Amino acid sequence: MKKKIIITAIILIVLIGIGTYNELSGKSNNTSTLSYHNYTSSHHTNTSSAPNRPSNVSSACNHIWNEADCYSPKKCKICGKTLGTKLGHDYQRKTCEEEGVCSRCGNIQPPIAHKWVDATCIEPKTCSTCGKTKGKALGHTTDNGVCERCGLEFFKPINKTGYGDSAVSDIKVGNGLYTIHFTHNGNRNFIVYLYDADGDKSLIVNEIGNYDGTVLLTGNSPYMLNIQADGEWSYTIDKLSITDDINFSGHGDYVTPIFSGDTSVYKFTHDGDSNFIVRIVTTSDYSLIINEIGAYQGTQIVEISGGNAFFEITADGNWTITKQ
Ligand SMILES: [Zn+2]
Ligand SMILES: [Zn+2]
Numbered sequence: 001m002k003k004k005i006i007i008t009a010i011i012l013i014v015l016i017g018i019g020t021y022n023e024l025s026g027k028s029n030n031t032s033t034l035s036y037h038n039y040t041s042s043h044h045t046n047t048s049s050a051p052n053r054p055s056n057v058s059s060a061c062n063h064i065w066n067e068a069d070c071y072s073p074k075k076c077k078i079c080g081k082t083l084g085t086k087l088g089h090d091y092q093r094k095t096c097e098e099e100g101v102c103s104r105c106g107n108i109q110p111p112i113a114h115k116w117v118d119a120t121c122i123e124p125k126t127c128s129t130c131g132k133t134k135g136k137a138l139g140h141t142t143d144n145g146v147c148e149r150c151g152l153e154f155f156k157p158i159n160k161t162g163y164g165d166s167a168v169s170d171i172k173v174g175n176g177l178y179t180i181h182f183t184h185n186g187n188r189n190f191i192v193y194l195y196d197a198d199g200d201k202s203l204i205v206n207e208i209g210n211y212d213g214t215v216l217l218t219g220n221s222p223y224m225l226n227i228q229a230d231g232e233w234s235y236t237i238d239k240l241s242i243t244d245d246i247n248f249s250g251h252g253d254y255v256t257p258i259f260s261g262d263t264s265v266y267k268f269t270h271d272g273d274s275n276f277i278v279r280i281v282t283t284s285d286y287s288l289i290i291n292e293i294g295a296y297q298g299t300q301i302v303e304i305s306g307g308n309a310f311f312e313i314t315a316d317g318n319w320t321i322t323k324q
């Protein structure tokens with residue numbers, strides 16, 4: 001019985017000790033009363049060791065700041081108050097495969113792993129960190145007019161053939177410039193009117209007998225065609241292509257591919273009997289350069305301000321366009 005009282009007393013003392021300790025430090029601690037006493041004595045030592053530091057020190061300090069660096073935030077040399085966060089290293093490297101060198105402190109980081117982004121139709125596999133590439137772009141799949149990977153639509157030339165008078169409706173093309181190449185095997189009129197989506201009507205072919213020529217599709221898609229013919233006819237609609245050429249030659253009606261040029265002197269020739277009409281189409285202008293009947297030879301200044309341009313030719317013979 002006496003032994004039990006002693007054990008209970010010890011437990012009580014320990015509990016009281018822990019309670020007192022918790023009040024003082026605000027921390028949890030499972031030490032005995034013995035270490036509690038040790039703590040309180042060292043606590044007193046701590047407070048008494050800083051009598052030269054007033055309790056309102058941070059508000060009274062005329063801070064002298066050390067600027068933030070890679071490792072530490074901006075910090076007062078006197079009171080230790082900090083502002084913001086450390087800067088961290090600013091590793092510079094041309095590619096992930098090189099060591100990184102911190103632009104501020106010179107610290108060196110070993111090479112890091114590339115962050116590869118998969119190849120696409122137009123971009124090879126590329127590291128999003130350093131831009132290094134691997135392999136080639138996949139390229140579009142063009143088999144059915146639409147890329148199976150990215151959905152890009154490709155214009156496929158539209159072909160049609162027929163005989164005699166015919167009307168064709170709902171001819172659809174996308175954005176851009178398109179030409180239509182007609183042929184006719186007959187003896188009498190071959191006359192084609194183009195109607196655009198807005199109902200604008202234009203005479204695009206007016207020939208007697210055989211015809212083989214290319215004209216521009218003007219206005220807005222979808223189009224309708226009204227064809228008067230006495231024989232077989234065909235047409236092919238295609239997108240106007242781009243060329244590096246600056247000189248052109250051909251026979252009959254034609255639209256040149258788009259070329260890059262500047263205002264220059266050009267020489268024109270034509271050996272036909274009928275109209276010889278040449279227009280230059282630029283990004284800002286559509287202007288008539290030549291409007292003659294029969295054979296022609298002459299030079300003219302062709303104004304090309306925007307860089308890209310193409311010629312539209314109406315002719316019934318051989319023609320040439322040559323930059324001088
Ligand atoms: Zn300070
Ligand atoms: Zn650094």
Ligand SMILES: [Zn+2]
Nearest residue numbers: 096114127130
């Ligand atoms: Zn990389």
Ligand SMILES: [Zn+2]
Nearest residue numbers: 121140147150
């Ligand atoms: Zn694609």
